[in-house]
Amino acid sequence: MLTSGYHTANGxxxxxxxxxxxxxxxxxxxxVSVAGLDPFKEGLEGVCYLGTEFVNNPIVRTDMDVPTLLASIGGDFYKDRRDELIEILDIDVGWRMHAVSDGERRRVQLAMGLIRPWTVLLLDEVTVDLDLLSRSDFLSFLKRETELRPCTIVYATHIFDHLADWPTHLVHLHLGKIKDWGETEMFDIGGMRKSENSQLGELILSWLREDQRERGPRNA
Structure with missing residues (x-):
């Protein structure tokens, strides 16, 4: 199991x-090597990337129903996974995609992206439109996936609600370079806080302040 999370400044x-x-x-x-392969040259079976292209796909804004969308990417073949994701993400199969909110549309998009089993999941902050309950249930589902079968998640996020016990590793990225990385237990911010969530937040906040001092004002 490996669930890696990282948070750095924009850009x-x-x-x-x-x-x-x-x-x-x-x-x-x-x-660049993933499982011993060059991902650009050789392609990677089982690697799933959900990023900005995914969430801005115009297809999911057309007048289409949820079952048709899910069936188009293998929902009828992976019925158990489809039904589990529908329940976890609290999706109404009667929704018409042109008539739902951004948060509801994002739930359907996540189900579409995750119906097929993956071995490496790359998430570029795709939970921003989810409410607190849906996001918590979704992250719990991902964590169970890594505990039940061999797979890895790399998750870039700016949101830390219910995330303290989620990552096994953390990465600190600054201006295109990795400054710190390792197992979560390696990092100590010097003093306990009210909760693990705020402790994790304080660690990231200290990284961001350090990066800002090193970078200096953007307009300098």
């Missing part, structure tokens, strides 16, 4: 890194 390279790992962005030879 530091999170999306670029995920696109490199998914093979959607070309890199110099022998600089």
């Amino acid at each position: 530091s390279g999170k999306t670029t890194l995920l696109r490199l790992l998914s093979g959607k962005h070309m890199a110099p030879n022998s600089t």
Whole structure:
């Protein structure tokens, strides 16, 4: 099991890194390797990337029903996973996609992206439109996936609600370079807080303040 989370300032390279790992962005030879393969040259079976292209797909804004959308990407074949995701994400199968809110549309998109089993899941903050309950249930589902079968999740996020016990590893990225990384237990912010969630938040806040001091004012 590996669930890795990272949070850095805007523009530091999170999306670029995920696109490199998914093979959607070309890199110099022998600089990116996932399971021993170059993701851009050879493609990666079982790698799922859910990023900005995914959430802005115009297809999910057309006058189409949920069962048709889910069936189009294998929902009828992976029936158990489809039904579990519908329940976890609290999806109404009677929704018409052109007439739902952004949060409801995002739930259907997540179900579409995750119906097929994956071995590496790359998430570029795709839970921003979910309410607190849906987001908590969704993250719990992902954590169970990594505990029940061999798979890895890399999750870039700015939101820390109910995330303290979720990652096994953390990565600190600044201006396109990795400054710190390792198992979650390695990181200590010097003093306990009211909860693990706020402790994790304080760690990330300290990283961001350090990065801002090193970078200096943007308009300097």
